[in-house]
Amino acid sequence: MKRFHVVLNAFSDDIEKQISEICGLTEYLLEDVKKGNTFIVGDGKMDEDDKHRLAEMAPTKSVIFVILKNLHTEMILDCLMETMCFGDVYLFGSSSFGQEMAIRLGKRSDGSSATGCQWAALSESIVYVKKQVYSNHMMATFCMENSPFCISAARGLEGAMPKAGKSEKEIKTIDKTKDQYPANLTNTIFEEKKPSGGLQTASFVLVGGRGVKNKAGADALARAAEGIHAEFGASRPVVMNAWAAMDKLIGVSGSMIHPKVCITAGVSGAAALYAGIEKSGFIIAINRDENAPIMRKADVVIVDDCQEVLRALQICMEKERADETQAD
């Protein structure tokens, strides 16, 4: 019988997101695989209350805390290798930590690894995964060849959080703070990311693409976003040309957004960008090129200059605002 284990990174403050991603990935797997352990990796700052709160969220009954001096993948890999059994399935979130751990654990244990997976299932003892390939144009189904199976989730996956069980969690702690750590990284300085301006939670987003042409065009679009009370985001070419800040990046390597309304301006519709907006409730595309791929991926399209349309939209919405204020 296969067991599945979950590995969570408590050095990051998004542990609920990690669990949600793993639950989204394993909707089918959970029914088939006997539950194993949830490994929660964190530092010595976690007190007993923190541990109990995290353990309650864990999708398995058995929870093992691995306490480290700092987030060092070698120490975690050693710990996982010590408890590994043939046939086990290891599940990780979508972060770079999850991806690295899945790949390295798969290789080190002579098993197999799959990253960025949308779906995992078990059929007649074979583990299958689905993931997007060819820059998000195609969905591929793969059969994983070697046990143990190490799988990391795709970004943006969401699953139902596990319900709190009636039975008590079995909690163990492995303290690795006094172990010898490899000294290949020294003098590490951490700087927190600036908040991304609420792109993840915004209900109305305006996304600029290569069609903005230059920095001035991107700046004009950011001002238009402000004028229509939308959050501003940008495609990879806009960010890579430094026309907009990195925290505005939407798509596979940036924010995966799900607003009620998303307007794309000068966006061609490249699959890498579209993956970041596909969960939008309603998509409006403004582009001069009526044959751009985005025109078939939007609910409503306008064939025109995006800056002109957005200027006009801003005026229209300001007038509505003024009328409403007067009526009040």
Place this chain on the structure above:
Amino acid sequence: MIRILGSFKVVPDLDQISEEEWASDPANRIDTSYVKKILSCYDESGLEMMLKFSDESGDFGVPVQLDAVTIGRKMNENYLKTLYALGFTEATRIECEKEIQFWPEWTAGILSEFMNQTERYDLVVMGNRSADEENGKVPFLLAEELGWPCISQVVEIIPEDEAHVKVRYEVDNGYCTSVVQLPCILSIGDVPCSFLRVPTLKDRMQKGKKEIHRVKIEDLGISETFEGLQPDLSLVNLEVIDQSRPGVILDGMNAEEKAEKLYQTYLKGRVEL
């Protein structure tokens, strides 16, 4: 001296393929042979970062040698010539006429054998993934093969001394800057303004004609017929992701009229004023 190897992949420009053309053949393969080929964007960032590192190394008194390697067909040599023109010292193509996909273990195995045979690199720089396969596995697999550390999502490399480099890299909730002991593998993430610079015509003429080293896969002890080798993941099925929506065209005499229609018909009630 720090000897740096830049590894890159040449990939089809997938944005050039129209929506109708995304269909796999019965053997689960997408024909991209007719599509324009480009440098994989993360590898391109890595190569440009190597050049910037070399530009700055003089100020730190750290001599640097930049080399490049790619696995693939003869057309990849155009990129190797460009790298020679930009000042790279040795450029190698590992000859492979077959299109190998969804097999990062094979790529990492070949690069590992190449590294073991050459035994001269302190640092390997490569993109964190390629657009066609979306795996992000090769840098970590290579690190495991060599027993080297690997730092991912790297956005900046700064010279430190002959045994260390300073690296800035993205982590889940921020950025870290660390001094890294060599040897090491750096996998490059999203780096703004990191398009590969263009060599001058003079440099192309003077330096771009250096001989490209060619290595056969068999010379690395790996069977060209992949005997005894098996990928971690076997492709079972490929299907097109349907992203289509209605695409209702909003007509109007001018931008003002279209904006007014957009607001009144679709935005009013959906967004807050």
